[in-house]
Amino acid sequence: MINLLSQCTLCPRACGVDRTQGGRGFCGADDKIHAARAALHCWEEPPLSGTQGSGTVFFSHCSLQCVYCQNRTISRASAEGVMLSPSALAHSFLSLQRQGAHNINLVTGVHYVPQIIESLSIAKEQGLHIPILYNSSGYESVHTLRMLEGWIDIYLPDYKYYSSYYAERCSNAADYREVAVEAIGEMVRQTGRPLYDDNGLMLRGTMIRHLMLPGLGGDTAQVLRDIATRWGDEVLVSLMRQYTPFDMKHWPELDRTLTDAEYADGCSLFSNFGLSGFFQEKGTIGQSFIPAFDGTGLEIDE
Numbered sequence: 001m002i003n004l005l006s007q008c009t010l011c012p013r014a015c016g017v018d019r020t021q022g023g024r025g026f027c028g029a030d031d032k033i034h035a036a037r038a039a040l041h042c043w044e045e046p047p048l049s050g051t052q053g054s055g056t057v058f059f060s061h062c063s064l065q066c067v068y069c070q071n072r073t074i075s076r077a078s079a080e081g082v083m084l085s086p087s088a089l090a091h092s093f094l095s096l097q098r099q100g101a102h103n104i105n106l107v108t109g110v111h112y113v114p115q116i117i118e119s120l121s122i123a124k125e126q127g128l129h130i131p132i133l134y135n136s137s138g139y140e141s142v143h144t145l146r147m148l149e150g151w152i153d154i155y156l157p158d159y160k161y162y163s164s165y166y167a168e169r170c171s172n173a174a175d176y177r178e179v180a181v182e183a184i185g186e187m188v189r190q191t192g193r194p195l196y197d198d199n200g201l202m203l204r205g206t207m208i209r210h211l212m213l214p215g216l217g218g219d220t221a222q223v224l225r226d227i228a229t230r231w232g233d234e235v236l237v238s239l240m241r242q243y244t245p246f247d248m249k250h251w252p253e254l255d256r257t258l259t260d261a262e263y264a265d266g267c268s269l270f271s272n273f274g275l276s277g278f279f280q281e282k283g284t285i286g287q288s289f290i291p292a293f294d295g296t297g298l299e300i301d302e
C-alpha cells in the first residue's frame with residue numbers, strides 16, 4: 001500500500017511526487033499521517049451526530065485548498081498537526097468508540113487512504129464495529145475510492161460548484177464538477193440507498209453536502225438540479241448556510257455571509273426538486289462551531 005505514495009496519484013491532482021522520499025505535492029502531505037483532532041463532534045447532521053456525537057478525526061492538509069476554508073489552520077499545505085503511525089490512528093478510532101461515538105468520521109483523508117485502510121484493518125481486528133464515514137471535498141479519484149470499497153459505510157461528499165469558473169477561482173480546480181460527479185456516482189454505487197438503525201442513526205448511504213456561497217444562488221440551483229436528476233432519492237442532501245468569510249480581500253464578492261433570502265431561495269429549490277435531507281439553522285454561522293485543532297484525542301505511539 002505504501003508504494004502508492006512513491007508516485008502519488010491518490011487524488012485528481014495526480015502530482016506524481018515521491019512522498020516516501022520527502023516529496024510533497026499540491027496537498028503538502030508527506031508519507032506520514034498527520035492529524036489535528038480526534039473527538040466527539042455534535043454538529044454533523046442528526047443521523048450522524050445522534051445523541052452522543054460523531055467520532056471525528058480531522059486530518060491535516062487537503063488536496064482542494066478552497067480559498068474560504070473554515071478549517072484553513074489545518075488544511076493548508078504548510079499545516080502539520082500531530083504525526084501518527086497507522087497503529088496509533090487505530091487506537092484513536094477505538095478510543096472514540098469507547099467514548100460512545102456513533103461512527104468514525106474521517107475528515108479529508110484522501111491523501112492518507114493507504115494508511116487509513118491499514119489503520120482500519122488494525123482497529124477492526126481489535127473490535128472496531130461502528131460505521132465508518134468518509135467525509136470528503138468531493139474532489140476524489142474513482143481508483144482511490146475503489147480501494148475504500150468494503151471499508152467505508154457512509155460517504156459524506158461535498159458537491160461545491162457547478163460552474164468551472166467558480167471552481168477555478170475558489171478551489172483552483174476547473175474540472176471540479178466533472179470529477180465530483182464521477183466520484184459521487186462511485187460512492188452511491190458502493191453504499192446504495194440510505195439505511196438507518198432503529199434509533200434513526202445512519203448505517204450506510206451517501207449524503208451530499210452543498211455549502212451555499214454568497215451571490216452564487218444560480219450555481220446552487222444547478223448543483224441541486226443535477227443531484228436530483230442524477231441520484232434523486234438514492235442520496236440525502238444537506239444544504240449548508242454556515243459560510244463565514246475571513247480575510248477575503250482578493251475575493252471581495254465572497255466577503256459577506258449569506259442573507260436569509262438567499263438561503264430561503266436555496267431551501268425552496270431543494271423542496272421543488274424533491275430532494276430529501278437537511279437544512280441548517282442560522283445559529284451555525286460563525287467561528288464557534290470550528291473545534292480546537294490542538295491534537296485533542298490523538299493517541300500517540302509510546
Ligand code: SF4
Pocket residue numbers: 008009010011012013014015016017024025026027028029063110111
Ligand atoms: S494526494 Fe497530494 S501529493 Fe497525492 S496527488 Fe493529491 S495533491 Fe498530489
